Amino acid sequence: xxxxxxxxxxxxxxxxxxxxxxxxxxxxxxxxxxxxxxxSSALSYTLxxxxxxxxxxxxxxxxxxxxxxxxGKKLDIKYTLxxxxxxxxLVQNGTVDLECGSTTNNAARQKDVDxxxxxxxxxxxxxVRANSGIKSIKDLAGRSVxxxxxxxSVQTLRKNERASGIDxxxxxxxxxxxxxxxxxxxxxxxxxxxxxxxAKNIASSKNPADFKIVxxxxxxxxxxxxxxxxxxxxxxxxxxxxLHQIKDGSLAKLYDKWFMQPIPPTNRSLNLPMSDATKAAxxxxxxxxxxxxxxx
Amino acid sequence: xxxxxWQVFCRxxxxxxxxxxxFATGRDQTYLQWMLQAWGMTVTVSLSALLVALIVxxxxxxxxxxxxxxxxxxxxxxxxxxxxxxPLLVQIFIWNYVVPDVIPMTANxxxxxxxxxxxxxxxSARVAEQLRSGIQALPRGQxxxxxxxxxxTPQYYRFVLLxxxxxxxxxPLTSESMNIFKNSAVAxxxxxxxxxxxxxQAGEETGKQIEIYLGVLAAYVLTAMIVNRVMVxxxxxxxxxxxxxxxxxxxx
Numbered sequence: 001x002x003x004x005x006x007x008x009x010x011x012x013x014x015x016x017x018x019x020x021x022x023x024x025x026x027x028x029x030x031x032x033x034x035x036x037x038x039x040s041s042a043l044s045y046t047l048x049x050x051x052x053x054x055x056x057x058x059x060x061x062x063x064x065x066x067x068x069x070x071x072g073k074k075l076d077i078k079y080t081l082x083x084x085x086x087x088x089x090l091v092q093n094g095t096v097d098l099e100c101g102s103t104t105n106n107a108a109r110q111k112d113v114d115x116x117x118x119x120x121x122x123x124x125x126x127x128v129r130a131n132s133g134i135k136s137i138k139d140l141a142g143r144s145v146x147x148x149x150x151x152x153s154v155q156t157l158r159k160n161e162r163a164s165g166i167d168x169x170x171x172x173x174x175x176x177x178x179x180x181x182x183x184x185x186x187x188x189x190x191x192x193x194x195x196x197x198x199a200k201n202i203a204s205s206k207n208p209a210d211f212k213i214v215x216x217x218x219x220x221x222x223x224x225x226x227x228x229x230x231x232x233x234x235x236x237x238x239x240x241x242x243l244h245q246i247k248d249g250s251l252a253k254l255y256d257k258w259f260m261q262p263i264p265p266t267n268r269s270l271n272l273p274m275s276d277a278t279k280a281a282x283x284x285x286x287x288x289x290x291x292x293x294x295x296x
Numbered sequence: 297x298x299x300x301x302w303q304v305f306c307r308x309x310x311x312x313x314x315x316x317x318x319f320a321t322g323r324d325q326t327y328l329q330w331m332l333q334a335w336g337m338t339v340t341v342s343l344s345a346l347l348v349a350l351i352v353x354x355x356x357x358x359x360x361x362x363x364x365x366x367x368x369x370x371x372x373x374x375x376x377x378x379x380x381x382x383p384l385l386v387q388i389f390i391w392n393y394v395v396p397d398v399i400p401m402t403a404n405x406x407x408x409x410x411x412x413x414x415x416x417x418x419x420s421a422r423v424a425e426q427l428r429s430g431i432q433a434l435p436r437g438q439x440x441x442x443x444x445x446x447x448x449t450p451q452y453y454r455f456v457l458l459x460x461x462x463x464x465x466x467x468p469l470t471s472e473s474m475n476i477f478k479n480s481a482v483a484x485x486x487x488x489x490x491x492x493x494x495x496x497q498a499g500e501e502t503g504k505q506i507e508i509y510l511g512v513l514a515a516y517v518l519t520a521m522i523v524n525r526v527m528v529x530x531x532x533x534x535x536x537x538x539x540x541x542x543x544x545x546x547x548x
Contacts, residue, residue, distance in 0.1 A: 032529070085499060146487075149497050150500045155310070170489075174485045
């Protein structure tokens with residue numbers, strides 16, 4: 001909460017003073033770059049002691065490596081922990097230069113920030129206890145469904161509920177671990193969330209075989225790095241680095257490392273093969289918002 | 297950044313379209329309606345918890361001042377120290393996750409009830425402490441006078457001590473009643489869809505953090521002010537001229 005309030009206070013102070021900043025010049029002059037990271041996303045998380053890892057975190061470190069080459073000196077990375085609530089204000093006000101966590105690229109956010117090429121496409125799925133007999137969203141009628149406060153999944157769930165006329169009881173966890181606990185303890189019959197987050201929570205649970213991911217893809221969401229709006233030179237530099245990482249195959253190796261191989265802290269594998277949607281995004285790099293995916 | 301968008305409250309929560317008149321019908325809902333619903337939840341949790349706090353707090357407060365019952369006094373002291381010394385958020389987690397596992401009777405209670413009990417008991421420790429100070433602020437002779445008249449212990453508490461003690465503690469009770477509304481924000485941590493939860497979720501969905509934040513802020517301020525006015529009104533009605541601590545008039 002404190003961080004959120006601080007972010008709000010900062011935003012309030014800089015309000016009205018929005019200006020197009022030249023991030024490339026800024027990082028070159030200061031010799032450091034502020035990278036926004038998350039604490040418990042599947043794509044970016046902390047191991048404690050200010051150590052941040054994950055697929056998107058490591059990809060961002062490589063992007064910064066490329067930026068260092070262009071700047072002609074090694075840029076010092078300042079890791080800044082952001083939350084769902086403060087990430088956009090912090091990017092806007094210049095506290096964070098590059099945010100690579102698990103931010104969904106959607107039309108509403110594109111008004112406030114710019115997104116780099118989509119590097120991961122998330123699908124929202126349903127995790128249930130393996131013995132529950134739930135196979136699709138229709139089986140959830142009258143059951144309680146957990147999801148996490150402050151995520152797009154809440155809205156996805158509501159949309160599905162209204163569109164299908166099915167009524168279920170929603171319970172909101174305060175974070176992903178909390179929502180998973182609701183499922184684990186039996187207070188919720190299902191946990192609706194991004195597939196990678198479900199996989200991560202199942203992999204780190206006491207008994208992964210007790211849970212499974214079922215049902216249709218409730219929503220498809222492109223996840224991308226976020227930069228300040230109206231700074232085309234910096235956006236291009238980030239995009240060029242992503243293109244280069246896709247082309248030389250290093251991003252695919254990175255994917256394998258973080259999604260198919262055992263990863264810290266539990267040394268278990270997420271076992272999440274690359275989805276067709278992610279493959280398509282890499283084959284044809286773009287920064288289309290989530291709304292464009294829904295039309296298909 | 298400086299362009300405010302207050303229309304965000306009139307958006308539909310699913311489609312994001314503006315709804316004329318700000319109130320959608322049927323299964324549709326606008327953010328304003330959602331906020332009012334969340335506000336209702338905050339008020340429900342707080343009022344119920346306040347009721348629990350007043351009842352339990354009064355009992356414990358009285359127990360702590362009983363003259364010849366060291367065991368009951370010890371129980372009252374233990375209650376206050378226990379609920380006062382554990383951070384509220386930790387207590388809420390214990391109520392939501394530990395109590396249902398340890399006490400089978402509570403396993404099927406809805407989280408709502410557990411939170412009301414948690415918040416109520418936490419505040420009861422504070423109310424008990426205030427009531428004790430109110431009773432102890434009275435001259436010792438009052439108790440003795442009651443005893444000399446032949447009243448039993450319940451009788452002299454009911455007719456002599458408590459009517460005066462409650463009047464003395466009205467100002468801190470007012471603060472406590474306002475506090476419980478603000479403290480109810482912790483309920484979001486255990487899946488109660490109240491105002492704080494609405495702020496976190498709606499701010500994220502709409503991208504209009506500050507507008508939503510200010511809306512929620514206004515709701516909290518308004519609630520606290522209404523509680524304050526009600527308590528001040530009660531305080532004024534209860535005032536007895538000539539009695540101690542009557543509204544800071546120096547005993548007149």
